[in-house]
Amino acid sequence: MSHSILIKNALIVTVNPQMDVFRGDLLVRGNRIDELAPSLNISADETIDAIDYIITPGFVQTHVHLCQVLFRNLADDLSLLDWLTKKIWPFESSHTPESISLSAQLGIAELIKSGTTTIMDMGTVRHQDAIFEALAQSGMSAVAGKAMMDFGDRPEGLQETTQQSIDESVRLLKQWHGYDDGRLQYAFAPRFALSCTRELLQETGRLAREYRVLYHTHASENIKESELVRERFGVSNIQLFDKLEATDHLCLAHCVWTDHDDKELLQDKKINVLHCPSANLKLGSGIAPIPDYLERGINVSLGADGAPCNNNLNIFQEMRLAALIQKPLSGPQSMPADAVLKMATINGARALNMENQIGSIEVGKRADLTFIKNNQVHSIPFDNVYSKLVYSTQANDVEHVLLNGKWVLKAGILQTIDEKKVLQSVNKTLAKLLQTSK
Numbered sequence: 001m002s003h004s005i006l007i008k009n010a011l012i013v014t015v016n017p018q019m020d021v022f023r024g025d026l027l028v029r030g031n032r033i034d035e036l037a038p039s040l041n042i043s044a045d046e047t048i049d050a051i052d053y054i055i056t057p058g059f060v061q062t063h064v065h066l067c068q069v070l071f072r073n074l075a076d077d078l079s080l081l082d083w084l085t086k087k088i089w090p091f092e093s094s095h096t097p098e099s100i101s102l103s104a105q106l107g108i109a110e111l112i113k114s115g116t117t118t119i120m121d122m123g124t125v126r127h128q129d130a131i132f133e134a135l136a137q138s139g140m141s142a143v144a145g146k147a148m149m150d151f152g153d154r155p156e157g158l159q160e161t162t163q164q165s166i167d168e169s170v171r172l173l174k175q176w177h178g179y180d181d182g183r184l185q186y187a188f189a190p191r192f193a194l195s196c197t198r199e200l201l202q203e204t205g206r207l208a209r210e211y212r213v214l215y216h217t218h219a220s221e222n223i224k225e226s227e228l229v230r231e232r233f234g235v236s237n238i239q240l241f242d243k244l245e246a247t248d249h250l251c252l253a254h255c256v257w258t259d260h261d262d263k264e265l266l267q268d269k270k271i272n273v274l275h276c277p278s279a280n281l282k283l284g285s286g287i288a289p290i291p292d293y294l295e296r297g298i299n300v301s302l303g304a305d306g307a308p309c310n311n312n313l314n315i316f317q318e319m320r321l322a323a324l325i326q327k328p329l330s331g332p333q334s335m336p337a338d339a340v341l342k343m344a345t346i347n348g349a350r351a352l353n354m355e356n357q358i359g360s361i362e363v364g365k366r367a368d369l370t371f372i373k374n375n376q377v378h379s380i381p382f383d384n385v386y387s388k389l390v391y392s393t394q395a396n397d398v399e400h401v402l403l404n405g406k407w408v409l410k411a412g413i414l415q416t417i418d419e420k421k422v423l424q425s426v427n428k429t430l431a432k433l434l435q436t437s438k
C-alpha cells in the first residue's frame with residue numbers, strides 16, 4: 001500500500017474549474033490527491049494539522065533558465081541583444097558540467113523554497129545532462145531541453161552545426177523524456193529565430209511532432225530582435241513559426257512586440273504565450289499586451305526567465321508584477337488577482353500539456369501542493385484570498401512543499417538539496433568560471 005498523508009483543516013485554494021476555495025481536508029495517497037472534502041474521518045500514515053496554512057496547487061513556471069542562475073546580479077542595465085552577446089553567452093559558453101549543475105541546484109532550491117513545483121527550462125548548448133541530473137535528484141518536475149544555436153556570432157562554447165544540435169537534442173530526449181513516470185520531460189528548445197537556421201527551426205518542428213514533445217522558444221521579446229527577424233526571414237516572428245509549421249503545440253516566451261495579425265495567429269493556432277513581466281521590464285523590452293491576449297482566449301502562463309534578468313525566480317513577485325504593470329495601460333480593473341493566479345498554476349499546466357496532471361487541486365491529480373503561512377503581519381487581514389496570494393504573500397511564507405507526493409520542503413528546510421553546500425560552493429565556482437570567460 002502506498003504512503004498516505006492526511007492534511008487537515010487547511011484553507012484550500014483549488015483553482016479547479018469552479019475556482020472552489022474551502023476549509024477542509026485532503027488525502028494524498030502515493031503521488032496522487034486521493035480525497036478532498038470539508039472533513040475526512042480516515043487514518044493515514046502521516047497526519048498534519050494545516051489550520052495555519054493556505055494550500056495552493058504547486059506553482060508552474062513555464063519559462064526559466066536554470067543554467068543562468070549562477071550569473072544572478074551580474075548583468076544589469078542592458079537591452080536584450082547586448083545582454084546576450086556581452087554577458088550571458090560568454091558566461092554560458094564557459095560553463096562546465098560542475099558549474100551548470102550548481103547553477104541548476106541553486107535555481108531549483110530557490111524555486112522550491114518559493115513554492116514552484118514544475119518548470120519549463122531552456123538550457124544552454126552543452127552539458128544538458130547535468131541539468132537533467134540536478135532535476136532528477138531534486139524531485140523537481142520539469143520540461144527541459146538544451147538550447148539549440150546553429151547560426152550567428154556566438155562564443156566557441158555555444159557553437160554547433162545544425163546536425164550536431166539536432167542529434168544531441170534527440171539523444172537527450174531519448175535519455176530523459178519520461179524519466180520517473182513523466183516527472184521529467186523533454187522539449188525542443190531552439191534559442192530564438194536569430195540564433196537558428198531555417199533548416200533547424202523546421203526540422204525541430206517536425207521532430208517535436210514526431211516525438212510528441214513541446215517546442216519551446218523565445219519570440220518577439222525586443223523591438224530590435226523583432227526587426228532583425230523580419231529582415232532575415234521576411235515575416236514576423238510569430239508568422240515565421242507558423243509558416244514553418246513548427247508544431248501543433250508551440251510555447252513562445254514573451255510575445256511583447258506583436259501586431260494585429262500576430263495576435264490573430266496566436267489565437268487561431270492556440271499558441272501558448274509564456275509571460276515574463278520582470279524580465280520584460282528589466283531588459284527594457286516592453287509590456288506584453290496580456291489583457292488583450294486573455295480576452296482572445298490565448299493561454300498565458302508565467303515565468304521568471306533568467307536570474308540575470310529578474311533577478312529572482314520568485315513566482316509571487318512575478319504574479320504581483322503581472323497584475324500591476326497592466327493597470328496604468330488598461331485600467332485598474334484589468335488583470336484581476338484570480339486571473340493572475342490561474343496564469344501561475346492551471347494555465348502553466350495547460351501550456352505544458354499537463355493540465356490533467358497538475359495546476360489545480362483535484363482528486364486524481366498529482367500531489368503537488370504549496371503550504372503558505374496564513375497569519376503573517378504583511379498579509380492579513382484578507383477577504384479575497386486571491387488578492388492575498390497575488391499582492392501581499394511573500395516567498396518566505398512558503399513553509400512546506402509536497403511534490404509528486406514527496407516532501408521537498410519541510411518547515412522551510414529543503415529535503416532533497418543540501419542548501420548549505422550549495423551556498424558554500426557558489427562563489428568559488430563562479431570565480432573559477434569568470435576566470436575562463438575572460
Ligand SMILES: [Zn+2]
Binds near residue numbers: 063065305
Ligand atoms: Zn528566456
